[in-house]
Amino acid sequence: MPNFSLRVLSCVLALSCFSSVSRSAIQLTDNVRIAVAEAPPWAGDYRGVLPAASCPGIKMLLTLHADGSFRKEIVYLETESLPYVTEGTIEWKEAGKTFVIHDPYCDELYECGKECIYVLDDEGNRVTGEMAPYYVLQKRDAEGGKGTGACA
Incomplete structure (x- = not known):
């Protein structure tokens, strides 16, 4: 049983890391879109x-x-x-x-x-x-x- 709990805990930790990376990537994408939208027309x-x-x-x-x-x-x-x-x-x-x-x-x-x-x-x-x-x-x-x- 402890082995099963360790596996579940590992999966939860891995998914939480993946989730935070995804949010960072999404935020980066949003920042890039904002920067492009604010560029002057001649750029x-x-x-x-x-x-x-x-x-x-x-x-x-x-x-x-x-x-x-x-x-x-x-x-x-x-x-x-x-x-x-x-x-x-x-x-x-x-x-x-x-x-x-x-x-x-x-x-x-x-x-x-x-x-x-x-x-x-x-x-x-x-x-x-x-x-x-x-x-x-x-x-x-x-x-x-x-x-x-x-x-x-």
Whole structure:
């Protein structure tokens, strides 16, 4: 009989541990959902391929974090170059609309659109003409897929 009680006690303890772990996991999931829901609309991953003179294009991933920091990764297509990564803080020119990224080689200007970011020219204007679509980075959803594709 004592052996049976010991088994029951072991099962109860194991289940209570499992129960507390489940509650912690649920709480963590809720916190993550809350953090995502509170992120500003411009926060997220943006991707595109920019024109280049020396190769078929420059693949760019720009991640804007809700805390105002960024991470930019570029790769020159069909070359043997390694990815170039820059991290830092976004400098807002017009809050929530236009911003500057200070790269060690140059300052880069951007404008937030709906579900996209426009890469601006040196004067802070959108690129126009037939090359304009190549200077737009599309926002990606949390799973890494393409967002809505809408850009305004």
